[in-house]
Amino acid sequence: MSKITEDKLTEMEGLALGLVKTLQPASAYALAAAFAQSPSAFWSGSAGAVYPLVKRLAKAGYISGEKARTGKRKSTLYRLTPSGNAMFRDWLLDVERAINPGFDPLRSRMSMIHLVSPQKRDAFLANVETALHDTKTDPLSAKHSTERFRALHNSWLKQRLAWLGRLKALIAAGKI
């Protein structure tokens, strides 16, 4: 994915520390659920990803776990340690990483849209626009998502639609 430099957290590690900080005391299961709830399919939140990740972070001393139990059910609840907090801050405030365009399925496709016929292209853009509008009016898996998260995602959707409009103008002008 993007382990760019050593001594730096990967994107998933940084996000995980932030989730622990937000949800603490948090179980690995809760982290997995939070990842899975993300609107991006990029973060699957699969157990096979999250449990080893949590172990790595605990081993590195960024989070510490205390065993808890409810009746006969046992679980481990994690909290952010001071060193974990410092690593998280460094990750979050890393400007070089933050300005990276990342990975955008729509952008990928737009870079090659001229390879299909204008009819297909226009139909595709119309469908994308409709689909984006639909997700916008969705309750957006409102169960666990916070107000802040929804506000962020909505603003992202809004600008995405604005971008689509700009792209259509560029296409009409023959620039894309």
Added chain:
Amino acid sequence: MSKITEDKLTEMEGLALGLVKTLQPASAYALAAAFAQSPSAFWSGSAGAVYPLVKRLAKAGYISGEKARTGKRKSTLYRLTPSGNAMFRDWLLDVERAINPGFDPLRSRMSMIHLVSPQKRDAFLANVETALHDTKTDPLSAKHSTERFRALHNSWLKQRLAWLGRLKALIAAGKI
């Protein structure tokens, strides 16, 4: 990464087919260079990724290679096959995939920005804005990039800056 369903191309495979279609006849090396030239650090274009990928695509019959030589130097040049073209079209026009938010380092960080102090947050946003402006005035590795590609990337940068402005307003309103 994002092998969502079987019988569907991954994002990298779809992009690779599109690159072959654009550059054909194209060597694996040329594809690697095209990936590496992407503004997103996500596509490293490393030999260890591209050569096996090209072999997979050739084995599946999506591209076909003809051996070529310049003097003593030999290389294999690939072209898109009809079935490869069909797969590429399906990949490109996949609306469900296209509307996926993907992976965005800035969005990831913004979802957790409330976990740092307002001072650090504001300094971070100012730095991001400056850095984005700088990349915008860059020649942007103009050697191989086409006009269309530059137009697309510039429009993306423009909307990214617009989004930053919107985010600042949301933060000021206490919504993020």
Added chain:
DNA sequence: TACTGCATGTAATGAGTTACATGATTAC
């Protein structure tokens, strides 16, 4: 001659995916 770029690969490693497996608890 030496350096840079073209061109092709492989090996070890790291990390995520799907799928499987187990068991406790809660809601209907």
Added chain:
DNA sequence: GTAATCATGTAACTCATTACATGCAGTA
């Protein structure tokens, strides 16, 4: 009682990463 959810994990597999290795060709 049974289905869904909480909770934890492992195993096989896929695939990208870094680093290495080789050799030809053009240029300073």
